[in-house]
Amino acid sequence: MINKTLWHWGCLCLSLSLTACSSDMQRGKIADKAQKESAALIDKKETQWRQLNEVAPISYLTDLIQDAQLDRLIQQALTANPDLQKTLLTLKASTWQLKSIHGDRLPSLDAGFSRNKTESVEASYNADISISWEADFWGKLANSEAAAAKSLAADQALYQESQDVLVANIIKSWLAMTSKQHLIDIESxxxxxxxxxxxxxxxxxxxxxxxxxxxxxxxxxxxxxxxxLAQYKEDLAIERRTLQRYLGSENTLNIVPNTDYPRVNLTLDYLPEQSLQRRPDLKAAYLAIQAADLNVSVAYKDMLPTISLSATLSDTASSPSSALFASPIWSLLAQLTQPLYQGGKLKAAVEIAKINTAEAYQDYRSTLLTAINEVETTIGQEKLLTQQLLNIQQALQSSQKNLTRYEQKYRTGLVELSDLIRVQETTFNLAAELDNLLYLHLINRVDLGLALGLGVKES
Structure with a gap:
């Protein structure tokens, strides 16, 4: 009878072991599929994007504009922006979470000391030291730690994304101040x-x-x-306050907008260096798939037997000093625990982990498609704005020449003042439109750099 029972237990453990091995073989297929799909799609798109070629390759968002004042603003924001600092604290918490999970794989050591007193019996003192360790025979704890490491890497990528977005917003706000000042000058x-x-x-x-x-x-x-004109002045003040918020500063900024727009350098000729693979949101989404895959393995291995070892060294005496292991007694315990029935809880955990992995895969696909859309939209805007700039520049040149002729004719009495006013209005409108197109063109290049994954250099 005992042999038959042991045989059943052995079969059960063997079947569960095979299930765990099977889950390990399946794990990673979704992540590999996501990686292959994204690589193929990005390669296809990069071939199309290379058709747009500019000047010199850049590596980071901070390379877009070379300006000492802007560099100082960016450094201040990376240090003092409260939203970014909050994200950094979340990242630090994830780091400690990983260390906590790593501790589960190590032996634990506990010490105890107690006093026991009952009626008509002298007090006794007990001291003990125990060490316990769970043998990670199935690799469950290793998988848990690996999943936590992937989650930490995903948090690091999200922190990088927060930095990138912050720097892009600072550049755009800084350019917007120049745009608002130009509108004020034109309207004046x-x-x-x-x-x-x-x-x-x-x-x-x-x-x-x-x-x-x-x-x-x-x-x-x-x-x-x-x-x-009053509205444009208030818009400039609003933009200055927006920049102040990005910088995490409580003091009013005393920044004078640039007289002219700076040059924004960007190239798509070196897309292997400037590729969607650099986007931190894609990295985070892919790492989330890997973490979810590992959690599926953990859920499967929760069904397997748990092997734990513990050793205790204890002593009991009538005085505290004598109880400090003067004549200790040691004990050793090896324990095998097999979950048999928990009302479907473990199976449900497996199915939930599988669904979480499927959701992470869909999140990755959504992030990838969003990234593709952002790049293609900004490239489309680059071509459109370039053409519009050329047309409006030609229109403004013609209007300025026409205005000069009308002013001469008005002085000689050949045209009415109303005709001159109409040409003046057209010229001012074209000047304002051209300046706005220049601003939008620069902003679009910043957005294009951000879409391509041109982030902030890691310190």
Missing amino acids: QRLAVLETNENRLLQRFKNGLNDLEELDEAQTASSQSRAD
């Missing part, structure tokens, strides 16, 4: 011209040469320009 010039025209019309109205409607229109245009 427009307002000066409108006020001059208004004075001309007022004088002509007093001389009986113009109707009151024309004067009202000029006054309306001047008032609208003043309102726009």
Whole structure:
């Protein structure tokens, strides 16, 4: 009877062992599939993206613009931005979590000392030292630690992504300040011209040469320009406060916007160095698949027997000093524990782990498709904005020449003031539109660099 029982136990352990081995063989297939699919898709897209070629290759977002003031702002933000510091604290917590899980694989040592007193019996003192260790025969604890290590690596990638996004936002906000200042300058010039025209019309109205409607229109245009100018000044102040928030600074920033737009360098000619493989969100999503795969193995191995060893050294005496192992007694215990029935809890844990892995795979696919979309959208905008800039530059040049001719004709009395005002308005509108396109072009290149995975250099 005993032999038959042992035989059943042996068969059970063998079947569970084979199940664990099978799960180890299956584990990693989803991660490998994700890696192969993404590599094939990225290679295909990079062939298309190489058609867009600029100047010199860059490696980091901070290489896009060479400016000492911007570099100082970026360094301050990386040090003091509260959201980034919170993400860093989360990363540190994950590091300690990994160390805690690693401790499960090591022996644990405990010491105890107690006093026991009952009625009519002298007090006795007990001292003991015990050491226990779970033998990781199936590799369950190793898988748990490996899963935690993958999760930590994913958190590190997410922290890198937070740094990249912060730096990109600082660059864009810094460029926006120049854009707002240019709008203020253009609108100030427009307002000066409108006020001059208004004075001309007022004088002509007093001389009986113009109707009151024309004067009202000029006054309306001047008032609208003043309102726009006030809005642009507030927009500049808002952008300055936004940059201040990125920097994590409580003091008002005293930054003077650049007079001209800086050059933003970017190339797609070296895509093996500037590839989606560098994107931290893709790295984090792929590492999440690997961590989920390892957790599936852990869930399977929770069904297997647990082998633990413990040794205890104890002593009992009538005084505290005598109980400190003067005549100790040692004991050794080896324990085999096999879960038999837990109401389907262990099986449910396996299925949940499988679903989590499938979800991680879908998250990776979603992240990959989002990355592809971001790159193709910014490349499309690069081509569109380049063409628009060329057309608006030509239109502005023609309008400026036309304005010069109309000013000459107005002085000689060949055209009416209303015609001159119309050409002036067109010229100012084209100047504002051209400046906005220049700004959008630079912003799009920052977005393109971020989409390609041009991050911040790790310190």
